[in-house]
Amino acid sequence: MNGSATNGTTKPNGVRHATNGTHARSKSRESAEDTHKEAPAVANTLKRIPMHGRKESNPLAPPFIVSAPGKVIVFGEHAVVHGKAAIAAAISLRSYLLVTTLSKSKRTVSLKFTDIGLDHAWNIPDLPWKAFQHPTKKKKYYDMVTSLDPDLVEAMQPHIANVSPDAKPEARKIHIAAASSFLYLFLSLGSELSPPCIYAMRSAIPIAAGLGSSASISVCMSAALLIQCRALSGPHPDQISHEAEEQLERINRWAFVGEMLIHGTPSGVDNTVATHGRAVLFQRKDYSKPPAVKILREFPELPLLLVNTRQPKSTSAEVAKVAALKQRHPTVADGILDSIDAITRSVHEIISDETFDPRSEESIAHLGELFSINHALLTALGVSHPKLERLRYLVDEAGVGWTKLTGAGGGGCAITLLRPTPSTNHSTSSQLNGEAAHEPEDPMRLLEQKLQDEGFERYETTLGGDGVGVLYPAIVDDVEIHQEEFLTAEGRQGIEELVGAGRDGEAWKYWRP
Template identity: 45%
Template sequence: MGPAIAAAISLRSYLLVTALSGSQHTVRLIFRDIDLDHTWDIDTLPWDTFQRVQKRPTFRSHVTSLAPELLKAVTPYAEAVLSQTLAAEHRKVHVRSATAFLYLFLSLGSRDGPGFVYTLRSTIPIGAGLGSSASVCVCLSAALLLQTRGVVRPDPSHPPADQDQQVQTINEWAFVGELCIHGDPSGVDNTVSSGGHAVVFKRTDTKSAVTRIDNFPKLRLLLVDTKQPRSTAAQLEKVKSLRTAHPAMTETLLDGIGETVTCALNVISNDGFAGVGGGGVGGGFPDGLERLGALVRINHGLLNSMGVSHPRLERIRELVDYAGIGWTKLTGAGGGGCAMTVFRSHNEDENVRSLKQILAEEGFQTYETMLGAEGVGVLWPAVTHHGTQGDGAQEINQKMFEDALGPQEIEDVAGMGVRAIKGSWKFWHSAI
């Protein structure tokens, strides 16, 4: 398998942790964006099984697989969230989310600790192939590790090696959550969600390698959600069938896809290539963005030739090409989900607004975001400028957090929006 680039986007998942009074020895998980809300009695959870099997692993235990006995112990408690009024696919999402939370809570928490409410919100489209589950697992991992002092809050004065170790600890436990949700994840999504920026990923039959891309430029993107359900397994089966029927041609296409990635790495590694805020995209390398854009277009064309695109994805590409604002490709495994457009360096705002209006009229959801964003961070204390009348700093409470409507309101409440308090969010930094 050839190399692939995975980069963090500035859309995020957020977790608010609220302490309960001493008399409430319960743990509650709320995830409004998937309509999940369930409370467990802490004392009745299978602590004995986890302590016997894990023998209380250190926070830096390198966990690469789930213990079948622990998964079996958690399953009845996770299935307690089931509602027969939900569709089967929705119920599956609830159970897997609850499984990930409980497995992490029982691995990292304490039966003698106080009760808490864990409230999740996400601005990332759910189930669209953008790593929403990984970002949620990173939130849960970071919060539980902070609560149990497995990591400390990020501080620029901490040595880089210490910060890197903290990110790796968060990342490894987030991977455990991903194992609960996906069974056999690559580990790329949680790595990018934890460390931010971008990595090169290469997987062989025997191992996987993830390497950080130094000085990855921040690039403006338009993400477009097709609203078309997708199945990674189905897309992989298409490629497998093509390889069986036309092995030589399929290998040529796969080699071509790998070559577009290698060429893209060469382009963005050029000292003159700069992203947003770096003297303009392209900087001293004026044709850098054009070259990168051409590679994005070629990459999509090769993927389309392998049958993993979708008419909705192709419609987005047609509309973007006609508007002339950038270069478009499918994301993830294709077959639906999202398309991403790398913006040209000098687009007229009116052209972008017009395109977004056309896309909305055809049933697509658009998100303007940034590629190469920061990874996991902490807002402490949890205060934000919320309101439209120039209000002062206000503590983020659970109701405010739950009631936020849409990505913009969620970001405003979480202190990442236009009224964010400068420097309030602190991020760990990783060399991966």
């Protein structure tokens, strides 16, 4: 991070001081915060009728945050390319979008995506509203949008051309993709009367690692804009199931539109996981049609170690490698792909069974064995890498869980399903035997040190958590989250601490059918 907040109670590194278990941020605009606390989650606010014909003032909407998770392929890599089933699940690495409304006099909409260095603003009146609101082009928020309109994409180009003109080519490519995705959604869901806003993005999801970072961001943008145009209700605890499902699907449809601006022809799986959370079972037998997707709401939350080998990989090269193997040895390759499909189906049956208990060592060991078998089959297809095998060796040596590559392979990331923490107290048993008390070395801590020494990047996360969520208004511990401290929070820990991520009983709300 380049900038650091130094105002008041914020540390130079962007992490706030804690006092009596709460975050002591600056309590400015207290009267506004009192108003914010009374606001419904994302409910439509009824306007009071002005008395005596006087024009009533229109207060600014409170800042709010939308969040969505990344994803990993848990079972079925490469087999899914050949018409087999696969399972993808949400991880607790997430993106966060803070939306701050400005005074009407500003008339600008700005993107501040700190983690990729994107900082750009547009004048709202100058945008190509006529093209997007033409009777033959205008899409409603509830429409099933399955493709981009090339005329609308073309109309945006003059407004994308000046995004990050001085950035390096690779960085600029990322900036233009993100800006295009946002602008298409903003023009589709907004209007010339849309409030001027700053959309500030922070993400704990590594980019270009096969973890669904772009889909997570697209879901955040889709949900935020749908909230602002009042096309969503909830989320709230008493929301009926089918209504929650409709809200999620609305977010998902527009997030898919955002993904098309970034990837051209996305499968739709990444944005579906980022929207719904938990896991999905998907299969695509005909590439002229979208994949068949089933939401696995019964998928359990499981502790996961995610490790980035930092070995660059090419998805297309690994896919081509399997296709070539299948051409040379069709019977053998088909047998491997069928076996991977059988693993995926078996996992679906296991977690759908009422007897499955994610706290049971036996149940976790059953899944863990399938992790190991799936990886061995992928290795047989030739898509592993020496760094992935070295990582598996280190995890096996530590005895902390079962590891497999995730995604295309050839480098990239691996996931480890962690064993349940043993309850045996070895130091106590040693004392009972008359031996000197000796606390054994923590195998996980030893593994972490080895991973660091060998250049691996480690993330402790969970598998199968919530999908898109809302913090409305952006208040944690009775104090509003300000844009400056949001943009300067240090790393994953700083961001999650600031927004109150993962804290039970807090103000975060999720659509949970």
